[in-house]
Amino acid sequence: MDLITPEVGLFFWQTVVFLVLIFIMAKFAWKPILGAVKEREDSINNALASAEEARKEMQNLQADNEKLLQEARVERDAILKEAREIKEKVINDAATEAQLKANKIVAQAQVTIENEKNAAMAEIKNQVATLSLQIAEKVVREELSSKEKQHKLVETMLEDVTLN
Template sequence: METLLNDFSPGLFAVQTILLLGLIFLMVKFAWKPILNSLNDREEGIQNALDAAENAKKEMENLQADNQKLLNEARAEREEMLKEAREMKNKMIEDAKEEANEAASKLMAQAQATIETEKKAAISELKSQVANLSIEIAEKVVREELSNKDKQVKLVESMLGEATLN
């Protein structure tokens, strides 16, 4: 530090001070404003980018809320469609059961009618066979009875006796 004080020259100090002040003046006059302007522009650009990011964030939140709302509506609509499909399925099952019951009732009625008709036909045929069989038996008995003269006379007398009684 001592050598600095020994080598100190007031003239050189004054010239360096004037040059420094001149440099500062030139810097303030020509460079300071553009530097400040560029810093201000940069600050505004950063602020605009932050504002745009904030707006984008708000818009994203709004879109997410809209998406959630649409998703909830779609879920509700899906549930409604599933409910309607279940109801339609149950209705179709009930209708099929009713149709099956009606068809079964018709088949039962037709079967009963067919059974009744066949029963009547069987009874009619049975009566016819019994009548034919009775006639055949009567013919055989009458032939047997009529082959003998004494039996013929007795048969005629008995028939006449019954005819008068009736």
């Protein structure tokens, strides 16, 4: 018997054994293997579906985050604008109040200066009047120091009275 030439009997028995082996495999091993493959396929499909859902959810979250970020920017800009307006109003109010106070102080100073001026003028008038009286008194004493000067003064005054 030659190993290279196949015999019909050997070929028959190998075919029978092969068919029995396929039958046993189909009966006992094929279903569990196909079940495991099917289960693995379902598991992979579920994982892919979950990944897709997670990706979509991540996109939604990113969109929501972007929207919230945009809203926060708008709100921040509004708050900054309001703060600038308040700052300008406070500065303007302070400047106006300072100007009013300055005007009031100037007006009070002018009144005080006018009062001081009037008081000084009155004092000067009093001093001039006092000096004038003192000078007149000295002049009158000098003129009335003798009888002859007294008569002359009386006559001059009488002439003035009669003329008016």
